Amino acid sequence: MKHLAIASLVLAAGAANAADYTIDPGHSFVTFEIGHLGVSKTVGRFNDITGEFTYEGEKSGSAELTIQSASVDTNHEARDKHLRSPDFLDVKQFPTITFKSTSFNGNELEGELTIHGVTKTVEFDVEKIGEGKDPWGGYRAGFEAKATIKRSDFGVTYFIPGVTDETELEVFIEGIRK
Template sequence: MNKFLKSALLSSAIAGSALLSTMASAADYVVDYDGAHASVNFKIQHLGYSWLTGRFDKFSGKFSYDAANVAASKIEMTVDTTSINSNHVERDKHLRSDDYLDVSKFGSARFVSSKVVDKGDGKLDVIGALTLHGVTKTITINAEKIGEGKDPWGGYRVGFSGTTKIGLADFGIDANLGPASTHVELAIHIEGVRQ
């Protein structure tokens, strides 16, 4: 076998090994909703005098993550909008009504990423389509990797948190709560279990 052919075969083997190594490090995760190691929270100003806070009690999600190629990461989350919980029963009924979320028509919200930008030092921008109240808009979630590693039950986990701000009117929610209350701030905390 001549030197050129040996060199070509060796280069192919190294490239193939590198590709397999990259593929091996990519992994799929399911958001640990069942173990209550994730949350979808919101806050909005009330008349400009205080913050009203709450959460969505039911949601699901999955993502793929590769620490060696963060830009290839993807995430999908679905939130059950009927599960809104602001710690006030009558207010929650109003938030579910057609004045706000109109959950009889739009019982879920969904986010699907289209791009992940690795900003270094565990920071990332997660860009994607949020569908809420029957309207789909592109949003950016400012995210941060919290950590990753083995868990006590023989599994492997990775966790992130992220924040974004959305305009009510952008999603067809026309309730007038005053000039200080036009936007909702969302905070998402997820811990994924590797599959």
């Protein structure tokens, strides 16, 4: 019986090391950068992101994100309206973009990214920005992740090559420990 109690404490201590975080939508966002006509780049972001992640140091972690497609923002209303149309994101038919991780090794997060109803495996390079107590009694952790995707892989092919196929994604996440 004594051994069972000790084993339970060891398992509980191991589980306590697993830090579950809720994404703080006011301090988290996803940006994209894409070439335009071979003369410039367009940068945009998605303003509505929710999700959660688990981080156990560099040994393991996981993440699930949901982005509202209609929250696309390039600081140009006419372009944003076009990006929401069936030519690009088709937000009425595909209202969300999702990511669910499948593996994490400390600086690489792999998972299933779904855009425009198509799911593909994507690998993000991850950098931990920091973690610590906040002024309100909580505990936070922040990360930046980068990947390059081909939008055609997700069925978004309008105006290639005028608008490049390769799209750079950056994810900035700040989470509050539950």
